[in-house]
Amino acid sequence: MSSYVITIGTIIVIQAIAVCGLNVIVGYAGQISLGHAAFFGIGAYSAAILTTKAGFSFWTALPLVIGMSGFIGLLLGLPSIRVREDFLAITTIGINFIVEAVFRYVQFFGGALGIGGIPRIVLFGIKLKGITFFLLCLGFLIVVLFICWWFTRSWASLACYAIREEETAASTMGISPVRFKLLAFVIGTAMAGLGGSLYAHYMQFISAGDFSFPVSVAFLSMLVLGGMGTLWGPVVGTLILGVLPEVFRPLVDYRIFFYTLLLLLMIRFQPGGILGEGSVVRRILAPILKGGRA
Amino acid sequence: MLLEVKDIHISYGDIQAICGVSFCLERGELVSIIGANGAGKTSILNSVMGIFPPQKGAIYFKGQDITTMPVHQRARIGIRIVPERSRVFPRLTVYENLMTGVYGLKNKLPIDERVSWLYEVFPILKERHNQIGSTLSGGEQQQLSIARALISDPELLLVDEVSMGLMPKLVEQVFGVLEQLNRGHGLTILLVEQNAFASLNISARGYVLETGTCVLHGDAKELMDNPRVKEVYLGH
Known part of the structure; x- marks a missing residue:
């Protein structure tokens, strides 16, 4: 495999981890989030600071990075208790801009210059790069998918589905909306933190622009395209939107046109996404894809 | 009181x-x-x-x-409520809808017994066991809504x-069930x-x-x- 393919593959896998996290928040719990790149960034910056300034290795920093992303997700998930739908979308956009501004203007986070010199991940004395780094990311994606699979079969998932469908009716069944919305935010943002950490160690240099609002929109597009609330939707969506720009590279001037056309066709003909409820692909692959509920 | x-x-x-x-x-x-x-x-x-x-x-x-x-x-x-216009969860199956009613009570209730009893009281729900909520008729949704409230053994x-939106025969049946429960x-x-x-x-x-x-x-x-x-x- 060429290093070009491995690079594209690694980025896709890292993004798929973050999009799986977004799926827990948006797909399973039904909470709109347009600021997911902020948590991807919080994971990346936490990993970068802990490894470049505090002397941690990737492995010792990882639990702290995931914990920190989840904790900040918990705090920033608090607005979801008070605000819903459009207002929550606007609130999460605001969170993205604030987090990006903090990275850009606070010197501790490297300011406009970002943070460089982030070390490579070392496993059993081997510095991971190329295919080995790709395989590590793939391993983490499998773990994340397993957690999502477990989640879809848990009581927490049933509670989240109920809240997504009819919040008031869910609470009359004894389900606490506050508890499960926050749980979804914690799990989803912790996954974004993991993705961010891998991104930082892969790129070895990060800056605030890597975690801006358009990145959040891209994550959401990947999720919508693949199918919200499905197990494999985030992976399929990320794969397609990761590969398409490369496939259309010879038509570089028309790339955005094809990308936009694809999204419009999806919205028109398959609003649930490629693997979403009632989709053509899902009907064909129904016996194989037992993953998501919706 | x-x-x-x-x-x-x-x-x-x-x-x-x-x-x-x-x-x-x-x-x-x-x-x-x-x-x-x-x-x-x-x-x-x-x-x-x-x-x-x-x-x-x-x-x-x-x-x-x-x-x-x-x-x-x-x-x-x-305290449980059977809301106006049923409000069943449209994309969950009949069984999953019932299970939302026992959330947090999993270890305190004989769930299988409760489900069997409810399927006796509302036989149509047994037939629709794996069907999603939105595909049920209005009367079936109303019965599911009552069953979902009852599964937790409320006080x-x-x-x-x-009775809203139900045909007269079904209204009679539902009131009969409520009377029997009481x-x-x-x-x-x-x-x-x-x-x-x-x-x-x-x-x-x-x-x-x-x-x-x-x-x-x-x-x-x-x-x-x-x-x-x-x-x-x-x-x-």
Whole structure:
């Protein structure tokens, strides 16, 4: 495999981890989030600071990075208790801009210059790069998918589905909306933190622009395209939107046109996404894809 | 006393929906609140469930003040509601809908026994076991909604306009089930209905609500003989 393919593959896998996290928040719990790149960034910056300034290795920093992303997700998930739908979308956009501004203007986070010199991940004395780094990311994606699979079969998932469908009716069944919305935010943002950490160690240099609002929109597009609330939707969506720009590279001037056309066709003909409820692909692959509920 | 509602006031902005209503339920009673559209019946049920807590007054359940208690906690202490227009979860199957009703009670209830019993009471739900909620007919959704509220073995069942949108035969069947649950199983039920005859017919007592105030109350049979109730609600 060429290093070009491995690079594209690694980025896709890292993004798929973050999009799986977004799926827990948006797909399973039904909470709109347009600021997911902020948590991807919080994971990346936490990993970068802990490894470049505090002397941690990737492995010792990882639990702290995931914990920190989840904790900040918990705090920033608090607005979801008070605000819903459009207002929550606007609130999460605001969170993205604030987090990006903090990275850009606070010197501790490297300011406009970002943070460089982030070390490579070392496993059993081997510095991971190329295919080995790709395989590590793939391993983490499998773990994340397993957690999502477990989640879809848990009581927490049933509670989240109920809240997504009819919040008031869910609470009359004894389900606490506050508890499960926050749980979804914690799990989803912790996954974004993991993705961010891998991104930082892969790129070895990060800056605030890597975690801006358009990145959040891209994550959401990947999720919508693949199918919200499905197990494999985030992976399929990320794969397609990761590969398409490369496939259309010879038509570089028309790339955005094809990308936009694809999204419009999806919205028109398959609003649930490629693997979403009632989709053509899902009907064909129904016996194989037992993953998501919706 | 199982439920005591004391002088509650509910308003939506400038509109006063409930003005100083008080009532009570003894354990094992079936009590109806009847009234025309907009009389405030649903507001009362919603306030007992905690969906719209009253701005003034107090609600006691088993002697405990629950006026400001969150909805999900009221559900956990034994109050369940069958809402108007059923509100089943459209993308969950019949079984999954039922399972949402036992959330947090998994280890305290013999769930399989409860499901079997409910499938006996509502045989159509057994046939629709794996069907998603949105594909059920209105009557089936209403039955699922009642079953979902009953699966947790509640102490108090609040039933809101259960006859709405159901064909007469099904209304009779649903009221029959409610009567059986009350008489046979001792379930305490607070029934809110426009169908005054059907609800008073199975109730021990009743309250008549007009524009947010209680204008009459008493024994159900006496209320059915009351000239005003006869004229306005029973069409005699």
